[in-house]
Amino acid sequence: MIKNEKFIFHIIIPFYNSKKTLSNCLNSLKNYSNYKDQLKIKFIFVDDGSTDGSEDIINNFNFGGDLILIKLKKNMGVAYARNIALKKIKHSDFIFFLDSDDEVSENLFKYFKRLFCKEGIGVAQERYFYNGEYKETSLYFKEDRIINKKDIVKYTINYLIKPNEFSMLSYCWGKIYDFNIIKNNNISFDESLSAFEDAKFNFAYLLFCKKIKFSTLVIYRYNISPPTQTLSYSLTKSISSYFGFLDSLDQTEKFLIHFFKDDKKIERKIKSKVLHSTAAFTCISLVRQCYRWRSLLDCLLSYPKILNDLFLRFNLKKSFYHYNFKKANGSLTLTFFLQHKLWFFASFLLYFKYKKDIYYRTSFFKMFLKILKGNRIN
Numbered sequence: 001m002i003k004n005e006k007f008i009f010h011i012i013i014p015f016y017n018s019k020k021t022l023s024n025c026l027n028s029l030k031n032y033s034n035y036k037d038q039l040k041i042k043f044i045f046v047d048d049g050s051t052d053g054s055e056d057i058i059n060n061f062n063f064g065g066d067l068i069l070i071k072l073k074k075n076m077g078v079a080y081a082r083n084i085a086l087k088k089i090k091h092s093d094f095i096f097f098l099d100s101d102d103e104v105s106e107n108l109f110k111y112f113k114r115l116f117c118k119e120g121i122g123v124a125q126e127r128y129f130y131n132g133e134y135k136e137t138s139l140y141f142k143e144d145r146i147i148n149k150k151d152i153v154k155y156t157i158n159y160l161i162k163p164n165e166f167s168m169l170s171y172c173w174g175k176i177y178d179f180n181i182i183k184n185n186n187i188s189f190d191e192s193l194s195a196f197e198d199a200k201f202n203f204a205y206l207l208f209c210k211k212i213k214f215s216t217l218v219i220y221r222y223n224i225s226p227p228t229q230t231l232s233y234s235l236t237k238s239i240s241s242y243f244g245f246l247d248s249l250d251q252t253e254k255f256l257i258h259f260f261k262d263d264k265k266i267e268r269k270i271k272s273k274v275l276h277s278t279a280a281f282t283c284i285s286l287v288r289q290c291y292r293w294r295s296l297l298d299c300l301l302s303y304p305k306i307l308n309d310l311f312l313r314f315n316l317k318k319s320f321y322h323y324n325f326k327k328a329n330g331s332l333t334l335t336f337f338l339q340h341k342l343w344f345f346a347s348f349l350l351y352f353k354y355k356k357d358i359y360y361r362t363s364f365f366k367m368f369l370k371i372l373k374g375n376r377i378n
Contacts, residue, residue: 007093007116008040010179014081015100016048021223022057028103028221030061035109042092044068044085049075054100079189079197086188092179094122097172101223108219114144115176117213121205122176123168124219131224140166147212153259156203156252157270160277161327164284169206170199170248174220181208193244194237200248203255239289239306243314245281249274272322279323282316283330283338290350299351304343311341 011029015022032041043063047055049072058069070084082097089095094116098104107124108115115122128135140155141147147155159166181187187204189197253274260266286307293299311317325335337346 006038006040007112008042008091009094009096009112010042010044010085010089010092011096011098012044012046012082012085013098013100014046014048014078014085015050015054016075016078016081017050017052018054018100019050019052019057021101022054025098025100025103026057026061028105031106032066032109035112039109039112041109042066042068044070044088046081046085047071048078048081049073077191077194079191079193083188083191086182089179095177095179095182096175098220099173099222102173103221103223105217105219105221107217111215111217111219112176115213115215115217115219117176117211118178119181120178120209120211120213122213122215124174124214125216126168126174127218127221129221129223135224140168141214142216144215147214149210149259152206152209152212153256156206156256157273160249160252160273162329163277163280164329169202170196172198172201173222177205178209181205184208190244190247193247194241196244196248199245200251203248203251206255207258239285239292240310240313242285242289243282243310245285246278246314249277249281252277275319275322276324276328278316278319279335280328280330282310282319283328283334286334286346286350287353290353293351296348296351299347300344303347303350307338307343307346308341311338 013025018025029043032039035041043066045058045067047069055069055071058067068088070081070088072081072084078099086095096108115124140158155166156169159169163170182205185204185208187201187208189201191197193200253270256270257267260270290299293303320335320339323330323335325332331349334346334349336342337349
């Protein structure tokens with residue numbers, strides 16, 4: 001690397017009706033001008049058909065000539081918005097994706113040279129915020145290190161076994177991508193997916209990626225809203241639209257098989273693990289979708305038929321023959337009901353799992369539990 005080399009760094013920020021969160025997102029970027037001697041930073045905002053005046057917030061921030069705003073006439077989805085931004089870029093060194101309800105740390109600019117990775121991907125430490133409170137996360141890598149192709153494959157296999165625990169490659173936030181890998185290999189987000197488009201993009205990218213540079217630096221604040229706040233979003237789409245993990249897992253399988261080339265024995269093992277992961281993601285998706293049911297009666301009248309249709313449409317039965325619920329930290333009871341097509345009982349169990357989660361999050365129920373445990377209420 002040339003000593004005073006100045007990299008072109010594009011940050012892509014799609015937004016849709018983000019008036020409530022966009023100011024915090026933009027405030028986290030405002031110190032970028034302090035690092036112009038090291039980086040040529042460009043922002044691409046994509047207004048994905050907003051109707052709430054989100055664009056006005058951007059106009060109030062002074063990004064000067066470092067900002068490009070693309071306005072879409074109607075809401076097309078985050079995958080489409082990111083692809084439009086990528087097509088707009090003619091020359092760049094690195095790409096960073098930022099969601100409009102999240103924020104970045106100044107570390108992103110201050111320690112950029114510690115983070116970027118030519119012919120690879122720079123990955124920073126995860127940091128989750130649930131309803132404004134920081135949640136500890138278990139990290140697979142405990143220190144700064146270079147992760148070679150062999151280690152990436154090992155991590156990917158663990159991801160298939162425990163997708164909720166080894167999830168670093170299933171999202172694109174907090175990562176710095178080499179633009180030349182994206183451009184030269186025509187990598188883009190799958191616009192047909194409503195979910196898991198990030199994971200599919202990452203494993204397409206990893207086919208051409210030689211290494212990952214992992215850093216314990218915190219550069220990204222990922223904000224998670226409580227399920228009750230995102231319920232209306234879930235209701236707007238069919239449950240089947242959230243089975244994008246099937247396409248994502250196909251891409252993951254291609255990545256692993258490409259690494260092992262023509263080893264048929266290992267290929268069979270990979271296919272088995274992909275089927276296991278399919279069942280694991282099915283359980284995860286079904287639990288998440290329980291938030292759409294307003295009452296037990298509503299759930300029991302609708303969900304059994306939906307479950308049956310999903311298993312027929314996506315041929316999910318085979319995946320449960322390869323599913324090990326213990327390895328995936330799943331539920332024995334739910335697995336049994338799904339394996340034996342006991343849709344009514346599966347719906348009943350899923351509904352009460354949802355109700356339990358909601359009740360526990362209410363302050364009254366927390367207080368009641370404290371009283372039962374004999375804890376003092378302050």
